[in-house]
Amino acid sequence: xxxxxxxxxxxxxxxxxxxxxxxxxxxxxxxxxxxxxxxxxxxxxxxxxxxxxxxxxxxxxxxxxxxxxxxxxxxxxxxxxxxxxxxxxxxxxxxxxxxxxxxxxxxxxxxxxxxxxxxxxxxxxxxxxxxxxxxxxxxxxxxxxxxxxxxxxxxxxxxxxxxxxxxxxxxxxxxxxxxxxxxxxxxxxxxxxxxxxxxxxxxxxxxxxxxxxxxxxxxxxxxxxxxxxxxxxxxxxxxxxxxxxxxxxxxxxxxxxxxxxxxxxxxxxxxxxxxxxxxxxxxxxxxxxxxxxxxxxxxxx
Amino acid sequence: xxxxxxxxxxxxxxxxxxxxxxxxxxxxxxxxxxxxxxxxxxxxxxxxxxxxxxxxxxxxxxxxxxxxxxxxxxxxxxxxxxxxxxxxxxxxxxxxxxxxxxxxxxxxxxxxxxxxxxxxxxxxxxxxxxxxxxxxxxxxxxxxxxxxxxxxxxxxxxxxxxxxxxxxxxxxxxxxxxxxxxxxxxxxxxxxxxxxxxxxxxxxxxxxxxxxxxxxxxxxxxxxxxxxxxxxxxxxxxxxx
Ligand SMILES: Nc1ncnc2c1ncn2[C@@H]1O[C@H](COP(=O)(O)OP(=O)(O)OP(=O)(O)O)[C@@H](O)[C@H]1O
Ligand SMILES: [Mg+2]
Numbered sequence: 001x002x003x004x005x006x007x008x009x010x011x012x013x014x015x016x017x018x019x020x021x022x023x024x025x026x027x028x029x030x031x032x033x034x035x036x037x038x039x040x041x042x043x044x045x046x047x048x049x050x051x052x053x054x055x056x057x058x059x060x061x062x063x064x065x066x067x068x069x070x071x072x073x074x075x076x077x078x079x080x081x082x083x084x085x086x087x088x089x090x091x092x093x094x095x096x097x098x099x100x101x102x103x104x105x106x107x108x109x110x111x112x113x114x115x116x117x118x119x120x121x122x123x124x125x126x127x128x129x130x131x132x133x134x135x136x137x138x139x140x141x142x143x144x145x146x147x148x149x150x151x152x153x154x155x156x157x158x159x160x161x162x163x164x165x166x167x168x169x170x171x172x173x174x175x176x177x178x179x180x181x182x183x184x185x186x187x188x189x190x191x192x193x194x195x196x197x198x199x200x201x202x203x204x205x206x207x208x209x210x211x212x213x214x215x216x217x218x219x220x221x222x223x224x225x226x227x228x229x230x231x232x233x234x235x236x237x238x239x240x241x242x243x244x245x246x247x248x249x250x251x252x253x254x255x256x257x258x259x260x261x262x263x264x265x266x267x268x269x270x271x272x273x274x275x276x277x278x279x280x281x282x283x284x285x286x287x288x289x290x291x292x293x294x295x296x297x298x299x300x301x
Numbered sequence: 302x303x304x305x306x307x308x309x310x311x312x313x314x315x316x317x318x319x320x321x322x323x324x325x326x327x328x329x330x331x332x333x334x335x336x337x338x339x340x341x342x343x344x345x346x347x348x349x350x351x352x353x354x355x356x357x358x359x360x361x362x363x364x365x366x367x368x369x370x371x372x373x374x375x376x377x378x379x380x381x382x383x384x385x386x387x388x389x390x391x392x393x394x395x396x397x398x399x400x401x402x403x404x405x406x407x408x409x410x411x412x413x414x415x416x417x418x419x420x421x422x423x424x425x426x427x428x429x430x431x432x433x434x435x436x437x438x439x440x441x442x443x444x445x446x447x448x449x450x451x452x453x454x455x456x457x458x459x460x461x462x463x464x465x466x467x468x469x470x471x472x473x474x475x476x477x478x479x480x481x482x483x484x485x486x487x488x489x490x491x492x493x494x495x496x497x498x499x500x501x502x503x504x505x506x507x508x509x510x511x512x513x514x515x516x517x518x519x520x521x522x523x524x525x526x527x528x529x530x531x532x533x534x535x536x537x538x539x540x541x542x
Contacts, residue, residue, distance in 0.1 A: 020412065021409065021412075021424075023409075023410075023411040024411075206407060207409055209407065210407050210408065210409055210420075211409075211420075211424060212393070213367075213369070213396065213401060213403075213407075214396065214397075214401075214420055214421040214424060214466070215393050215394065215395075215396035215397035215399075215421060215424060215425070216393060216424035217389070217390045217393040217394075217424075218389055218390065218393075219390075220424055297389075298389075301368060301369045301370065301371070301392075
C-alpha cells in the first residue's frame with residue numbers, strides 16, 4: 001500500500017534522480033497541462049452551477065413556499081366581512097404561523113411596477129390579499145380551500161406551490177446535472193491523463209526495459225512518470241481554477257434582478273471550494289499514471 | 302579500480318553453493334524447442350565460457366539466467382531461488398547482484414555515458430564514488446567519452462560502457478554476451494584482465510563468445526571451463542580447446 005505521507009514526500013522532494021531517467025518531452029507536457037487547465041476551468045463552472053442550482057432549489061422550495069396568499073374578490077361593501085371570515089378560518093387552521101391582510105399601501109407597492117405609483121385602489125376592483133406564513137409542517141391546502149369555499153365564497157387560496165413545485169424540481173435536477181458534470185469532468189481528466197501517460201510510457205518503453213534490467217523496481221520507475229504527470233496536472237488545474245474564478249468574479253452581477261443568474265457566483269467561503277479541484281485532479285492524475293505505469297511494466301520481464 | 306573491487310569482494314563469500322542452476326530446462330520461442338534437457342550448476346567463483354554456432358541459443362540461455370525469459374520446462378534457480386517463484390520486486394533485487402552485458406547494449410540515450418554507467422547504483426538510491434567511476438572508465442578506455450551520449454559511441458565503445466555498467470555495483474555474477482565482439486585484440490585482453498581480476502575476488506563469470514583466442518588467453522590465467530550449445534543441448538567442451 002502507498003501511504004499519503006510517502007506520496008506527498010515524493011511530490012515535494014526535489015528528485016532529479018528518478019525524474020531525469022525519463023527523457024524530457026516537448027509538446028506532450030504542454031498538452032497535459034493545457035487539458036488539465038481546461039478541465040479544471042470547466043469543473044469550476046459545473047461546481048458553480050451545482051451550488052447555484054442548489055441555492056435556487058432551496059430558496060424556491062423552502063423560503064418562498066413558507067408563504068402563500070388568499071385573494072378575496074367581493075363587492076366593496078362585503079370585502080371587510082369576507083376578510084374577517086377568512087381570518088377566522090385561518091385562526092383555527094393548524095400549520096399556519098401567521099396571517100395578515102395586506103394594507104392598501106402594500107398592495108399599491110406590489111402593483112406599482114405594473115400600473116404606476118398613484119393607483120386609485122378605492123375605485124378599482126382590486127382583490128384584497130391576505131398573506132399566510134406557514135408554521136411547523138405546513139397546512140393542508142385542500143382542506144383550507146374547502147373551508148374557505150364554505151365560509152368566504154369570494155376567497156381563493158393561492159398557495160404558489162402549483163407553479164413553484166416544478167421550478168424547485170427543475171432546480172434540483174439542475175443541481176444533480178451540475179454534480180454529474182463535475183464527476184464526468186474529473187473522469188475525463190483521468191482518461192486524458194491515462195492517454196497521455198500511456199503515450200509517454202510507450203515512447204519510453206526502451207528506457208523502462210533498461211531500467212528493469214539493471215534492477216530498478218517497478219515503484220521506482222513508475223515514480224518518475226507519476227511525479228511528472230501529477231505535478232503537470234496540479235499546475236494546469238490550479239491555473240484553470242484561477243482563470244475560471246477571475247472570469248466568474250468579473251461577470252456582471254445580476255443580484256438585483258433576482259433572476260436565474262443571481263447565484264452563479266460563489267459567496268463567502270464558497271470562493272475557496274474550487275481550490276479543492278487541483279488536489280482532486282492531482283489525485284486523479286496520480287492514480288491514473290500509477291496504474292498506467294504498472295500496467296506497462298507488467299509487459300516487461 | 303582494485304580499491305573499488307576489493308571493497309565489495311567480501312560480499313561474494315556469503316552466497317549459497319550454487320549461483321545458477323538449471324534443472325532439465327527446455328525453452329522454445331513458440332515453435333520447436335531451441336534448448337532442451339539443459340541441466341547445469343555454476344559454483345560461486347567459477348569462470349565459464351559459453352560457445353556454439355550463431356543462432357544456437359547462447360543469448361537465450363543468458364536471458365533465462367537473468368529472468369528475462371522463463372523456461373518453458375524445468376526450473377532455473379538463481380542464487381538458490383527458483384526464478385519462477387520470485388515476484389517482480391524480488392527479481393529486481395536479485396538482478397542487482399547480477400551484471401548483464403547484452404549483445405545489443407542498450408542505454409538511456411538522453412543521459413551521458415558516465416550517468417548510464419552509474420545507473421545501477423542510482424536506481425537503488427546510492428551514489429558512485431567519483432574516484433571509482435573515473436578508475437573504471439579509465440580501465441575500459443572511456444574517460445574521453447564520459448560526457449558523450451550513448452548514440453555517439455562506436456559499437457566497441459558501447460560494449461565497454463555496458464561492461465562498466467554491469468560491474469559498477471560489484472555483482473556476484475557477471476553474464477556477458479559477446480562482450481568483445483567489436484573490440485580489437487588489445488582491448489579484448491584488457492577487458493579479459495578485468496574479468497579475471499573480478500573472478501579472483503570470487504565473482505562468478507559466464508561469458509558467451511565465439512572468440513576462441515579469447516578463451517585460450519583466459520585459460521592461461523584462470524581455470525575457465527567451456528560450455529557449448531549444440532543441437533539444443535548444453536555440453537561441456539573442455540579438453541578439445
Ligand atoms: N524473440 C524471439 N522470438 C523468436 N525467435 C527468437 C527470438 N529471439 C531469438 N530467436 C531465435 O532463437 C534462436 C537463438 O537465438 P539466440 O539469440 O539465443 O542465438 P545466439 O546463440 O545468441 O546467436 P548469436 O551467436 O548469433 O548471437 C535463433 O534462431 C533466433 O532466431
Ligand atoms: Mg547471441
